[in-house]
Amino acid sequence: MERKDLGIAVVGAGRIGGLRARLAAEHPAVRYLAISDADPARARALAEKTGAQFHSGDNAAIIARPEVNAVIISSSEGAHVESLVQAIEVGKPVLVEKPIALNLADADRVIRAAERAGTSVRVGYSRRYKERYLIAKEQIAQGRLGRIVGGAARVFNLRSQATAILERNPHATPVVDALTYYVDLMNWLLEGTAVKEVFARGQKGVLRDAGFDTEDVSYAILTYADGAVVNLGIAYSLPDKYPARGHAARVEVLGTGGVMILDDDHTDKLMYSEKGVPHVYLPDQPVNMVFLQSGTPGDWALGDFWGPVANETRAWLDHLAVGKPCVLATAREARATLEVTLAIEHSSATGKPVTLPLAG
Numbered sequence: 001m002e003r004k005d006l007g008i009a010v011v012g013a014g015r016i017g018g019l020r021a022r023l024a025a026e027h028p029a030v031r032y033l034a035i036s037d038a039d040p041a042r043a044r045a046l047a048e049k050t051g052a053q054f055h056s057g058d059n060a061a062i063i064a065r066p067e068v069n070a071v072i073i074s075s076s077e078g079a080h081v082e083s084l085v086q087a088i089e090v091g092k093p094v095l096v097e098k099p100i101a102l103n104l105a106d107a108d109r110v111i112r113a114a115e116r117a118g119t120s121v122r123v124g125y126s127r128r129y130k131e132r133y134l135i136a137k138e139q140i141a142q143g144r145l146g147r148i149v150g151g152a153a154r155v156f157n158l159r160s161q162a163t164a165i166l167e168r169n170p171h172a173t174p175v176v177d178a179l180t181y182y183v184d185l186m187n188w189l190l191e192g193t194a195v196k197e198v199f200a201r202g203q204k205g206v207l208r209d210a211g212f213d214t215e216d217v218s219y220a221i222l223t224y225a226d227g228a229v230v231n232l233g234i235a236y237s238l239p240d241k242y243p244a245r246g247h248a249a250r251v252e253v254l255g256t257g258g259v260m261i262l263d264d265d266h267t268d269k270l271m272y273s274e275k276g277v278p279h280v281y282l283p284d285q286p287v288n289m290v291f292l293q294s295g296t297p298g299d300w301a302l303g304d305f306w307g308p309v310a311n312e313t314r315a316w317l318d319h320l321a322v323g324k325p326c327v328l329a330t331a332r333e334a335r336a337t338l339e340v341t342l343a344i345e346h347s348s349a350t351g352k353p354v355t356l357p358l359a360g
């Protein structure tokens, strides 16, 4: 088997960039690591923690390093596009966090650049690498459910997580930034068809009172070209002491020959601690009760990181190093997902169904 050495640039040294950099540093094919952040002190701190050879406040400087042959973009949602185009133009394959961009014009710019340069762009829809969903995909691929005719997915999270995301980018609403995972998941499970109509309703309250003009709760019905119907729901407005530490979800898939019910609320893994557990976004406000394993990226245990972002990062690095197939979303799939989330917001704002493709 041919094995390729990797030099990885990680753009964005925040929560997820920190995880990806540590996972890359420990991967056997990775020989070189470079880290950048708009805040150079963060880049330096993460470089020291991971043993990276180079760090900078300038993303282009790490992407251009001759030792670097692949790029991870983990900057905040509104900052992906510029680094994406820089990496694409020098022909270095990219793993970028979701959403690929915050509007369709930027997503199209990325796709055009990638197709022109022949550079691979994969998007970190890490639900695909949560084992229960990988195994669900396998059942569908084996034909055990027959033809998929419908489904549902609902996700809950805490209001502090919504406000943390909205503070760094007001366009990264719960629908565009978080329900997006379940749009991607459903599109992936229903591979071969595409959403043609979206209808949505929502209500504002807690998040609006906190200064963000976005819905507390949104429900949508998607109709696919083959007639399949999917119901999606999100509430990123739960009180901060609710025990979920990230996504608490439930997913159902209905076929002509069977049904799958994927309980992802984590209510079966309960811990109460008098000592308290640090809150992800409010570290100085520990909580007593948690649903273990409900953290979206995964969890630390016994010195290593386990869960969707670990599986996904290793799968992408293995793909580059030894050519193993990986199921990360492509740029075109991520663009289709972005379009659905924008259509949900549009339908909810106008009260009318929205037909895809969206104009402009």
Ligand SMILES: NC(=O)c1ccc[n+]([C@@H]2O[C@H](COP(=O)([O-])OP(=O)(O)OC[C@H]3O[C@@H](n4cnc5c(N)ncnc54)[C@H](O)[C@@H]3O)[C@@H](O)[C@H]2O)c1
Pocket: 011, 012, 013, 014, 015, 016, 017, 036, 037, 038, 039, 042, 059, 074, 075, 076, 077, 079, 097, 098, 099, 124, 125, 126, 168, 177, 296, 297, 309
């Ligand atoms: N797959 C998952 O489980 C998962 C979970 C959370 C977040 N995410 C995604 O990961 C990305 C980062 O989220 P996070 O929670 O790590 O955010 P974060 O705020 O912790 O980190 C973002 C970092 O990007 C830096 N940054 C901002 N603009 C930059 C620029 N132009 N160039 C370089 N660095 C810049 C910030 O200084 C910060 O250090 C987002 O796209 C988010 O949607 C994915």
